[in-house]
Amino acid sequence: MSACHHLLLAGADPTACQSLAVTLRARGHRVEWLDDVQRLLRADWPDPPDLLLLNLSIPLRPEHLGPAHGLDALALLRALRLHSALPVIVLTDVDDAADRVLALHSGADDCLSQPVVVGELLARIAAVLRRWRGHERRAPATVASLPLSAGAWRLCPLSRTLRRMNGPVVPLTPAEFRLMRAFFERPRHVLERSDLLALATEDEVAVDAAEASAGSRGVDLLVSRLRGKLGDDARAPRWIRTVRGRGYRFDVPEA
Structure with a gap:
């Protein structure tokens, strides 16, 4: 008998979704019909799913993604891929x-036209999850890959994302992530501009032209972008404070 998996089903037609869910449950899978697509972007699953079945016809409203992303299921998938490797x-x-x-x-692991042949769908689910499990075995978690916490903030190295408690997941560029990691590792300590500059230009291949600009101006630009992503006011910063003549300090409450 095939292994039992936790599957998410996102589709527009309740009757079709219910029919497919019944079929998959009969094969031993746990199936959850997703009626709130925002949950995908919040990545706050108490019981993480193994795979998402995403119907391209699922309707989206502007508040789901914002005007910059468009309003189709592939836009949802691209937004999901900013912070999650969930098989789709x-x-x-x-x-x-x-x-x-x-x-x-757009980030799908496989694609299948409907109406689906149940046997083929089950085989494709098994194949996608086999590839995913194999990837996990080849890349085991290390201490460096574990999420970091500072106050209400959480930084995830694997997805290179930042999140405040109950807030949206924010993707970071490589240089932004290195600076944010330095702040997380030394909260409430002043970090010199020269040290932050070394971190920002540590891997020139992964740094864009603005991030690689010489001198402290590049660091100031990165900090400005980080403040924007944290929702910090540059005129009266609450999280990343400027220490004149030295650098910056990440202020979070004591644990």
């Missing part, structure tokens, strides 16, 4: 190669 199989109502290619480029 896209279900499309049209058997069109262009749709499948677009889904794969």
Whole structure:
């Protein structure tokens, strides 16, 4: 008998979703119909799912993603990929190669047209999860990959994201992440501009032109961007404070 997996099902048609959920449950899987797509972007699952079945016809409202992302299921998938490697199989109502290619480029692990053949869907779920489990075995967690916490903030090295308690997940560039990690490792300590500059330009391959600019101006630009992502007011910063003539300090309450 195949292994039992926790599957999320995101689709627009309740009848079709219910029918597919019943079929998958009969094969031993736990299936949850997702009616709040924002949960995907918050990544706050008490019981993390193993795989998402995403129907391209799922309706989205502007508040789900914001105007910058558009309003389709592939935009949701691209937003999800900013902070999560959750395996995703896209279900499309049209058997069109262009749709499948677009889904794969947007971050899908596989794509299948509907109506699905149950045996094929089960085989594809098993194949995607086999590849995912193999990747996990090849890249075991290390101390350096564990999330860091500072006050109400949480920094995740694996997804290179920042999050405040119950807030949205914020993606960081490589240089932003290195600076944020330094702040997390030494909260309430002044970090010199020269040290922050060395961190920002540590890996020139991964740093964009603005981040690699010489001198403290590059650090100031990075800090300004971090403040924006933290929702910090540069005129009266609450989290990242400027220490004149020296550098910056990340202020969080004592544990």
